Amino acid sequence: MGKLSVSPALVLRHVDYRDADRVVTLFTRDLGRISGLARGVRRSTKRFGGRLDLFTLAEVQFREGRGLYHLESATLLSAHLGIRADLLRISWAAHLSELTQKLCAEEQPHPRAFQVLARAMAFLSDAREVDEGALRGAELALLMDAGYSPELDACVVCRRPVGGGGRFHFVVTRGGCVCDRCMPGPSGIPVAEEVCTRLSEAARAWPDETKVLGLDEVSLRQAREILDAFVGYHVGGRMKSARMLQDLLSSPGR
Numbered sequence: 620m621g622k623l624s625v626s627p628a629l630v631l632r633h634v635d636y637r638d639a640d641r642v643v644t645l646f647t648r649d650l651g652r653i654s655g656l657a658r659g660v661r662r663s664t665k666r667f668g669g670r671l672d673l674f675t676l677a678e679v680q681f682r683e684g685r686g687l688y689h690l691e692s693a694t695l696l697s698a699h700l701g702i703r704a705d706l707l708r709i710s711w712a713a714h715l716s717e718l719t720q721k722l723c724a725e726e727q728p729h730p731r732a733f734q735v736l737a738r739a740m741a742f743l744s745d746a747r748e749v750d751e752g753a754l755r756g757a758e759l760a761l762l763m764d765a766g767y768s769p770e771l772d773a774c775v776v777c778r779r780p781v782g783g784g785g786r787f788h789f790v791v792t793r794g795g796c797v798c799d800r801c802m803p804g805p806s807g808i809p810v811a812e813e814v815c816t817r818l819s820e821a822a823r824a825w826p827d828e829t830k831v832l833g834l835d836e837v838s839l840r841q842a843r844e845i846l847d848a849f850v851g852y853h854v855g856g857r858m859k860s861a862r863m864l865q866d867l868l869s870s871p872g873r
């Protein structure tokens with residue numbers, strides 16, 4: 620029998636397997652992302668109940684197996700029930716979960732990313748309003764933890780600080796902001812100083828603090844464009860969840 624481990628874990632994804640089983644992708648605090656087989660989870664509620672539902676935080680016992688881990692038991696820490704009643708909250712939770720899966724390789728611990736995601740799920744479940752700015756901060760914090768840090772504080776070419784005058788564009792192929800002196804002519808995404816500084820501050824504050832950015836609709840759209848472009852360029856592949864979230868966020872009357 621393989622070694623038994625216990626760790627707090629967030630449920631990122633699951634896929635039904637055979638008649639009664641399920642393969643569950645977990646983001647564990649101590650071992651990073653793992654995939655485990657939960658036997659009989661769809662036939663009986665005795666062993667796992669709803670404790671391996673999507674976006675749930677549970678203390679999970681798992682044993683090494685061949686290829687997949689075997690999930691032995693789970694103790695509920697938080698069901699994050701507030702997420703389930705609202706499509707926007709579900710879309711955000713799915714988006715951050717999918718991003719985590721893409722950024723974090725299997726069995727590589729990312730304790731900070733774990734804390735960011737756990738706090739983001741709690742925020743999505745409990746907050747009265749789904750503040751997009753705060754969640755963009757979480758998205759950037761996850762990227763930064765994985766080593767993808769867009770330059771938002773200064774021009775990547777001449778180091779002129781953002782906020783020190785002049786206009787800036789975010790150019791994903793250059794890795795961040797470029798000032799108008801270094802890049803004459805329109806290219807990239809035009810960004811306001813406030814968007815760059817607040818986003819950068821918010822990302823650094825996670826997971827200790829959930830900063831509500833208080834950005835207006837235009838600024839939020841800029842933050843969204845920056846991060847969508849950056850994620851698309853670096854993480855690659857299609858983010859299934861990004862499309863749904865984008866549609867929801869840009870739909871009128873939201």
Ligand SMILES: [Zn+2]
Binds near residue numbers: 797799802
């Ligand atoms: Zn410059």
